[in-house]
Amino acid sequence: MILPACREVYVKVVSAVLLTLISVQGYANTVEDVRIDGLVQMPSSRAFDVIGFNDRESYNAGKVYQAINALFNTGYFSDIDVFKDNDILVFNVVERPSIGNLTIEGNELIKTEDLQRGLTLSGLEIGEIYKPETLNQIVQELQRQYYALGRYSAKVDISVEPMPRNRTAIAIDIDEGDTAKIVHINIVGNKDFDLETLTKDFDSRETGYWNPFSSADEYAKEKLEGDINKLKSFYLDNGYLDFSVVSSQVSLSADKRDVYVVINVSEGEPYQIGSLALNGSLPISEDRVWKQITQKKGDVFSRSQVTKIIEDISTELGDDGYLFTNVNVIPEKLDDQTVNLSYQIAPGPKVYVRRIIFSGNRETQDEVLRREMTQFEGTLATHSKIQASKRRIERLGFFSRVDLRTRPVNGTTDQVDIEVVVEEQASGSIQASIGYSEESGTVLGFGISKRNFLGTGNKLSFNASRTNQSQNYAISYDNPYFTVDGVSRGFEMFYKTSDHASDDVEDYDLDEIGAGVNFGYPISDTQRLSFGVTVKETTVQLGFDPSNETKSYINTQGDNYDDIIGSISWSDNDLIGGVLPTEGYSTRATLEVALPAGDQQYSKLSLTSQKYWNLNDSNLWLFRLKGRLGYGKSYGDTEAFPFFENYFAGGSYSVRGYGASSLGPKNSYDAGSTNTSSALGGNILMTGTAELIFPLPMVEDHKSVRTAVFIDGGSVFTDYCLAGNTECNQGIQLDEIRYSAGLSWTWITPIAPLSFNFSRPLNAKSGDKTDLFQFQLGTTF
Template sequence: MRIVFAVVMALFVNHSFAKSIADVRIDGLLLMQPSKAFNIIGFKQGQQYDSDNVYSAINALFASGYFSDIQVYEENDVLIFDVVERPAIGDLTIEGNDLIATEDLEKGLKFSGLVVGETYKPDTINQIEQELQRQYFSQGRYSADVDIDVTPLPRNRVAVAIKIEEGDTAKIVHVNIVGNNSFSDEELTKNFLSVETGFFNPFSSADEYSKPKLQGDLDTLKSFYLDRGYLDYTLESSQVSISPDKRDVYIVINLNEGQPYNIGQLSLSGALPIDEDRVWKHIDHNTGDVFSRTQITRIIENISTELGDEGYLFTNVNIIPTKHDDLTVDLAYQISPGPKVYVRRINFKGNSETRDEVLRREMTQFEGSLATHSKIEASKRAIQRLGFFGAVDLQTQRVPGTSDQVDLVVSVEEQASGSIQASVGYSETNGTVLGFGVSKRNFLGTGNKLSFSANRTNQTQNYVLSYDNPYFTVDGVSRGYSVFYKTSDHDEDDVEDYDLDEIGASVSFGYPISDTQRLAFGATIKETGIDLGSNPSNETKDYIEEYGDSYNDLIANVTWTDSDLVGGLLPVDGYSTKLAFDVATPVGDQSYYKVALNSQRYWGLNESYLYLFRLKGRLGYGAGYGDTDRLPFFENYFAGGSRTVRGFSSSSLGPKNSYSDSTDTSAIGGNILLAGTAEFIFPMPMVEDHKSVRTSIFLDAGNVFTDYCYSGNTTCEEGIDFSEVRFSLGFNWTWITPIAPLSFNFAKALNSKTGDTTDFFQFQLGTTF
């Protein structure tokens, strides 16, 4: 006999009894496994049940979210649950999303259960719709709209289509600060990330509203007041108003400044394991100074570092301020050094290509020794200087069960350290370029550098094979070899009319003299041959007539380098200086020397190192000695082009040669080089990978000069004339491609003179400037 559930329930209520069941059956299951459904309802054969049990089972089934309808009835002592399952998701599409990657959205949807094959749950759809809307609202896109369409499909399935209109980011029209009596709105908002929209920032995103950006500005505002002694500063409220069209945002910040405090008494407490004077030297504020939170934070860091260098790696430095009615604040520094800490083990993570020993030999912090802050930081810096890794992180992990041991975990992120290149291209300097090269700065993960290149242009052929081992000995002595062959035909360029062939080999040894400095000694054996063209200059013919056209030279060189650059091919911090002295020894056919100084320095203008300032300088001088009275013309320095003064044609600046006829003169170079660059580096809008793309505005200056002029050249002047220094202003875009660095320059020559040739656009492949 079939009894409707409502009637059964009525009987239970009226008679209030429990009944045993012979069996339980669940009808209507298509997607859910029966075992799972039975676990949800909890009924078993022979179990007694009443109305409360049935209600609980029904609620549990509905709560699972898999069913849209449930009927319960009894038939021949069998309790039957007749269910209607919600449809399964048969298709899922996402349209209109640009700001949030589709892969990221799919991961989030899968986590929420919205994935093909899962059960369609309306509540989940509503939650996802609201969350996506919230995500766009947090980015200031209040006009964004998220619409989720659900379309029935055959076999109890549905198609879910998420359609997104991201809209435009609302612009900040006005930022109003209320309650500021001591400082103007301009002073308080100077370092805000949220900037009022205006005519002069159409390409900037600073005027686009976002909630995280506003929160950062509120923190900046608090720091502003705390750094000026306003300890009672409070943020009363912040309101954001949106225009009816959801495009304009008005921000109102209400604050209470309070009064500035000066520092009163200073005290120091704690079980100090070092002399107090070593701590007091870092406390550089005095009684009567204005309180500054930034200064105190720096003092705490310096004290922690001071004790960390003695092995007290987990020193706790707390400051307790005591405010007084006379607007003074006493500062009590409390120091808890804890025990000395030793490094048990050093572990490396992320170096899938680079061998552990390459990292380990850079470590100045050793296993089994006292852990010191300065050695850990020096180790991190040394690994960064390798240039093999995009990111380096060192963390200390306490060893369980001990209070005086830590493990040091060095996590690195490998980046490309080599390339295989086969290219066909065009250079503004050399015309058609054909090249093949293999270069590996981290050969087989050993840290050694191996490279081979073969390049051919309209004027040159250049072949170089080199190998360098930076740790030829365990003490860090390096050894390098190279062989080269170069042939040049200058008949078609703007320099001279001659052919030059060079073949040679070199060997060098480098010795570390500090963490950043090295001294290298080397020797090069080189054979040079010159074949004059049909119309060489007087300067070239004069040298050939005096010294011949074939030379075998032994060149000794000494090089000192000091480099602390961080960031690989596109540094973001540090400096590098290189001083090189090359001398062609008297045992060869020529006697000359060259001294070159190259230096550069980067300054980060913000914590993210996206805004940088760079200075770079090059100085060069060469001269003959003994039987050679001048620097050979093919060893001259040249200026103009991508490497020196952009905006001027490559190798076009400096002294000009002379001819017996009326042939137009060209640059012959000089034995003196002066060049410098000032550069402001900033991130390109809409570019995410700032590690491989860089943009900058630069000011270049430089020229070459000579202290030896051919007697018949009336236009040549000896010595340095600073009025002849050329300047250019321009824009640079550099991209580190998988093949090689690619650099584009747009430069305007600022003081070109008669005889100069200029190029507004120049590009360079293979090196960075």
């Protein structure tokens, strides 16, 4: 790229003009008129303002020089000629071309919009005057940005082509090159800790560190700076108050592909705590503050512990209304490697809430948010109530982000406004789907599910689906605030029909129709106690060759049942994150009893619990445990537990890698039957799952996509086997628990949830049905 030598032209032109003026007339002359020829881009009024000449004004060579210099400084002109035409002073200018076209190619790491924004700030955009001197600066800045990303072989070429009508076309061609790899990281000067200990939390890794989804061995300046900060924090958390990073060097190989990092440190010696003191005005008892100070004399100094203590003291005073407490620690280092810590506390005045403002809730009504607030307007502002309010709103599951901000009220020192800023996420769907499930075959469905119906916080759900074996229709409505005290009320109506002739259960048809109502009562912020009653009719129609277990139940209990089922459940839910939680736990225990007023008498006790652990505070690396237990038992005139109320295990929702509902005891048939035994189910259920959830590097939206490796385990058992059934053992047989491991991938699509499971059974036995690949589309509502 060759840039015009503008300054050389400028000097020649100015020198020639001055020599002419001096040789022709060495004294001041009077301007009768001034004319500027050649203007196209610059308005004439601005050009006259720049040169500063007026009619009948005297001039000399110096003043002409100043005018030429001022015109050149505008950046509009590539050539200026000044001459006298009779009594008129003429400035003949040649304007630089404007930018008629600007293209950027070859960039992937840095978005085109970001590059264009930077070019605009430099004055390089279509319609602006082309200034060649800025191109070198742009090339250097782009290369600097790529160097910071570890792309030391990146190249930036800029070509300039003339266009008609005094315009020019600029093309920026970027070769981003390859990211330089970190070949070696070394720390020099460390005596008390080895290299492995110091670098174990580094984001930067040497080439050879195996992780198929990681770019840890790719050098980036920001990443190395973050690692150096981690190194400083490590030493400060271990008492090394005199620690310092002397220097850090990054060396490149000749081909700019290998990076060598050397960090020189001075460790110093560790300090222990000598004495602790409280200073300042304490509006609460000292005992409450000292309870927050977990350090004691003789402990090794830790900056992270000091930071936590400062936060805890601020929280303690914040619970008494002192939201703007200022807590500092003053360390005094002594020669004997001890440090005295003095906590300085300035509480400020008590603060009251003037107003609570909601923003970002375009769909959700303010009332839905306001009723979750435990901090009220006009009351003393307390830290715990503000944080509890935030947590309650997060638990609604309607929002992907919730921030609570306190803003001082202008003109006062004791009032704040609380602004609740939310970012809404999808809380339901309307879908008409045609899908396929490995377990259920073709799936036809239509449904409306809205957990935040019309922004009221109420839940409405209608679902109609049909598979090869079943048809399900259900409608439900739940109001979590039926009363202002948080008592909920819900209704449900359902109709289910299934034909098990073609699946792994056995040959019978089952129809259920019913309706129910339930009420829930809040016990605490996370716990509820619910009561419900469901009335349903169940009809069983036996197929051509049913199992002995099915026939036995029908013979004693009949094939049509009108039941009244009472239920009581306790739940404790503190999950955060909506459809794909990122932290918290949930536990639900439910007891269902078919009351004596109905045709059957039985009970079912179920327990489901799960918990998420955030492994690195990023909401991307998570560990999850989930377990489910169930037990059913008949009583009264019902001799055996209803076979159609049995629990089943195996498949996508319990133990992946095994066929749906295929685990546990098997049924039996008469000697002349051609049927083979299939899963009977059982009145005892035990399943569990452990998952490590991790991010995929090519995925940007981790709020709707989740990948995990898992281990599943479980089965079903029975405490009642029909006489003569050799494939049924009574009671829990631990050696019959099946295990599997695999990889799962879930995507919450705009149409319906999509899940894939790749799993391998770990202890399958002869006769088990295995299923290495399972997926569902549109089956979760």
